[in-house]
Amino acid sequence: MLLAGKKKSTLNALKQQLNSAFSMKDLGEAEHILGMRIKRDRQQYTLHLSQEKYIEKVLDRFNVADAKLLECHCRPKDDDAANYMKNVPYASACGSLMYAMVATWPDIAHAIGLVSRFMANPGRAHWEAIKSILRYLKGTKGKCLCYGKGPLELKGFCDSDMAGDVDTHKSTSGHA
């Protein structure tokens, strides 16, 4: 659990109370939470979130070292391709990427949105797309999400591409 507050003394008091009710392990200043590493610079008022370790784990798990890009097909056409896809952890990879997206990589949101649509019947090309996202993460895994000092106000953004899908003429929208 994370404890946050203005004064160390109040937090220490809460720690005491918690300790007397349950047996607790004090992990000191928060460093890791849900696969994210927290780095702070109190002078600069910044807080960095990094998922480098998580990405390394994911890359390791889906082993993309031998990845090559293939030509794009929309659906698996023959039995061969269908058999190939049977052995591919498509949904797992999607899920792993989705966590990275939600936590510290909002920039892959559009790509994840695309590959997730083919979860029910993925083809080779979709798997290749996933691999290229994984390779993108491999290249950028050292990057952090940085929270800084600024006015604390809630801002919303949204956009839509107005029938941007060439196959279905559906629109893709997003908000942050």
Place this chain on the structure above:
Amino acid sequence: MVFSPVVKMTTLCVLFAFMAALDLELFQMDVKTAFLHGDLDEELYMKQPEGYAIPGKEHLVCKLKRSLYGLKQAPKQWYKKFEAFMLKHGFKRSHGDHSLN
């Protein structure tokens, strides 16, 4: 239905934003064997654990007094216990995310 709240990513993001902007302290703690703290609302029995069965009474079962890991309701019972503690100490549960106090 057995439901136990889990923290939302948006809650964490907002928390981190506040941390950075207001220069708040942030500590982390872990409850040892958290799920064993939960109390049970129902009568539950289990087979005697292998190797620990009382000789001559192997046909008997154990009645659970507390929650155990692996029980369906373990996370929920632990949440209940922890929530009661937080409320007792003057915290309020957030409407947006029940795992934020």
